[in-house]
Amino acid sequence: MxxxxxxxxxxxxxxxxxxxxxxxxxxxxxxxxxxxxxxxxxxxxxxxxxxxxxxxxxxxxxxxxxxxxxxxxxxxxxxxxxxxxxxxxxxxxxxxxxxxxxxxxxxxxxxxxxxxxxxxxxxxxxxxxxxxxxxxxxxxxxxxxxxxxxxxxxxxxxxxxxxxxxxxxPRNEMVSGFAEMLKHGLISDKNYWYTLTHLEQLDLSDLDQLIYDSIVIKNNVVTKDPKEKGLRKILNFGHTLGHAIESYFLENGDKTPLLHGEAIAIGMILETYLSTKVCGLSHEALEEINSGILKTFSKVEITKEDQKYIMDLLRYDKKNSHSVIKFVLLEAIGQPKIDCVVTNEQILEAFDYYSN
Incomplete structure (x- = not known):
């Protein structure tokens, strides 16, 4: 290669x-x-x-x-x-x-x-x-x-x-990495997303080219914005809530820690729902993304009490500015939008959508 x-x-x-x-x-x-x-x-x-x-x-x-x-x-x-x-x-x-x-x-x-x-x-x-x-x-x-x-x-x-x-x-580590590949498709390339969500199974014989394509997507973004002043923020899709979920499950002794990709998969579903409220993402796209992610990732129970602590952790996200939480959301598959502001009520709705 x-x-x-x-x-x-x-x-x-x-x-x-x-x-x-x-x-x-x-x-x-x-x-x-x-x-x-x-x-x-x-x-x-x-x-x-x-x-x-x-x-x-x-x-x-x-x-x-x-x-x-x-x-x-x-x-x-x-x-x-x-x-x-x-x-x-x-x-x-x-x-x-x-x-x-x-x-x-x-x-x-x-x-x-x-x-x-x-x-x-x-x-x-x-x-x-x-x-x-x-x-x-x-x-x-x-x-x-x-x-x-x-x-x-x-x-x-x-x-x-x-x-x-x-x-x-181990398979769970392979699956964890797969979340970032799915993200690359969602923020950049609908065809790549489609390919990833229509694999019968994650086979090593298919992986070399898919890994290569994923790196090309990320590199195309990073080379244009190496210091994350604007465009590079799109790589954080799913990570605003995903990182907060990962941190909460890591620090809470009553919870089984999640791998990075497992938390990001949840974050992507939540932030896709938010995209329908803020960016006009279609309901059809929401359902396609939700089902595409859940083909690979199992759902995780997140209680109402958990949600309070997770939302409190959002204030530490590195994309925040002047104490305002900034999200990367989707206008369509392959069309991200940076610096989106959402309400706490909308975040709680997203958790309800994920849970139900």
């Missing part, structure tokens, strides 16, 4: 990943190569990756963090920064983030801030990270239970998409 060029870097695919990575290392001759993994990618991805990494005499240090969104924290960052210092990292070192979105988000932030910035490379191993987290240069960590409250936008030196890593991914 042909490499995708972003504003500042390239995204390579499958066998090209290793030839390009090894050439980069040979040319740059870093002082030390650091590889950040989590407990899962340490076992399932690191051996395969190291077999294909050609470092010559350059020393390699592997740093392992716990897996899971609950560990995308400042405490873990401090641990990684301290490990870099302990192993004598300097500004000529590089950090390779081998993992899902938590690893690439946190690792990119660590690299962007250590010694005011060292080179980093993302090798995403989950579907979610391949189509979303590793593309566009957003790095960061959560603050308490609040998603991505601290971070910077800074693209790595390259991104390597090796879809063979998906072979070991």
């Amino acid at each position: 042909k490499a995708i060029r972003t504003n500042n870097t390239n995204i390579f695919f499958n066998s090209d990943v290793y030839s390009e990575l090894n050439q980069f290392i040979q040319e740059k001759q870093p002082s030390i190569i650091f590889i950040l993994v989590d407990t899962n990618t340490h076992d399932y991805c690191l051996p395969q990756f190291q077999q294909r990494l050609e470092s010559g005499d350059i020393p390699i240090e592997v740093m392992e963090m716990p897996d899971g969104e609950e560990h995308k924290t400042l405490d873990i960052c401090i641990g990684v920064w301290e490990a870099l210092s302990e192993y004598n990292a300097d500004r000529q070192s590089i950090l390779i983030n081998l993992g899902g979105g938590v690893v690439t988000d946190l690792g990119g932030f660590v690299a962007s801030t250590f010694m005011r910035g060292i080179t980093y490379i993302n090798i995403p191993t989950s579907l979610l990270a391949m189509v979303d987290a590793s593309v566009g240069g957003k790095t960061g960590i959560d603050l308490g239970g609040l998603k991505n409250q601290v971070g910077v936008i800074n693209e790595g030196a390259m991104v390597g998409i090796d879809t063979s890593f998906l072979d070991s991914l």
